[in-house]
Amino acid sequence: MPLPFLTVDRTFEAASDSALPYDDRERWRRPYRPGPWRVAVAALCLMLASFVLFAAVLIALTGSASSAGTVFAIALVIIVGALRLLRMGVWVSGRGVRQVGFLHTRTVPWERVVTVRTLQQPVRWLGLPRTVQGQALTLVRRDRGAQDAPPLLTTHGLDFLARVSAFDRAAGAVQVWAAEYARG
Numbered sequence: 001m002p003l004p005f006l007t008v009d010r011t012f013e014a015a016s017d018s019a020l021p022y023d024d025r026e027r028w029r030r031p032y033r034p035g036p037w038r039v040a041v042a043a044l045c046l047m048l049a050s051f052v053l054f055a056a057v058l059i060a061l062t063g064s065a066s067s068a069g070t071v072f073a074i075a076l077v078i079i080v081g082a083l084r085l086l087r088m089g090v091w092v093s094g095r096g097v098r099q100v101g102f103l104h105t106r107t108v109p110w111e112r113v114v115t116v117r118t119l120q121q122p123v124r125w126l127g128l129p130r131t132v133q134g135q136a137l138t139l140v141r142r143d144r145g146a147q148d149a150p151p152l153l154t155t156h157g158l159d160f161l162a163r164v165s166a167f168d169r170a171a172g173a174v175q176v177w178a179a180e181y182a183r184g
Contacts, residue, residue, distance in 0.1 A: 025094040031173035032166065034086060035159035037126070045082035049075045089159060090137075090152045090170075092177040097139065099152055110181035114140040116152070118171050123154040132156055135164075137171045 052075040060068035084102055091098040096109040097116070116139050122131040136151035153160065153170055160167040 028091045028093045028098060030089050030091050031177070032089070032159065032170035034089065035157070035161065035163060035166070037161055038085060038088070038158040041158070042082040042086045045078055045085065049078040049082065052078060090174060092174060094181060096181075097152070097174065097177070099150075108139060108141060110178070112141050112143060113178055113182040114142055115182070116140070116175050116178035118175075121151075123151065123156050125156045126158060126161065135167065135171075137167075137174060 052071060056068050056071040056075060059071055081102075088100050088102060091100060094110075096107055097113065098105060098107045116137065118135055118137050120133070121136050123134040123136050124130070125132050134155040136155075137153040138151050139149055141149065152174065153167060155161075155164055155167045160170070
């Protein structure tokens with residue numbers, strides 16, 4: 001079963017003649033691969049969901065249908081959570097930059113973007129309250145500036161923990177999109 005949200009277009013990695021080698025620039029795409037930590041957590045959630053689904057079948061065979069339905073609904077919530085976890089990240093298109101979180105999605109049109117830059121600053125480790133020194137890709141907007149803007153990407157997130165070169169490639173890709181479309 002193909003999972004398009006896990007793939008990244010290989011044309012971006014292979015192309016050297018054009019900064020934006022895509023034919024359809026209006027389609028939202030993530031310019032980097034999901035990190036191994038994100039994929040591992042999602043895989044563990046899906047494995048847990050398979051056990052919960054198995055329990056739902058056993059409860060349906062031996063117990064009440066309402067209890068089985070409740071356990072089945074719990075399994076569906078776990079599956080949806082795992083898929084949403086895989087979808088999280090930064091997505092770009094010709095229309096703007098989109099930051100997909102677990103419970104919310106924030107889209108900023110390129111017309112509102114002044115610049116996208118990499119800064120050395122304290123960043124959250126794996127999204128937890130603990131902060132460590134690292135790099136963050138930040139977005140400066142025309143209407144808000146740089147105040148209170150959460151970083152788009154960090155070196156200590158689920159996608160780039162212990163993968164600084166992957167962070168540099170992803171930050172460079174987002175900066176190229178911003179340089180192309182945020183003019184004016």
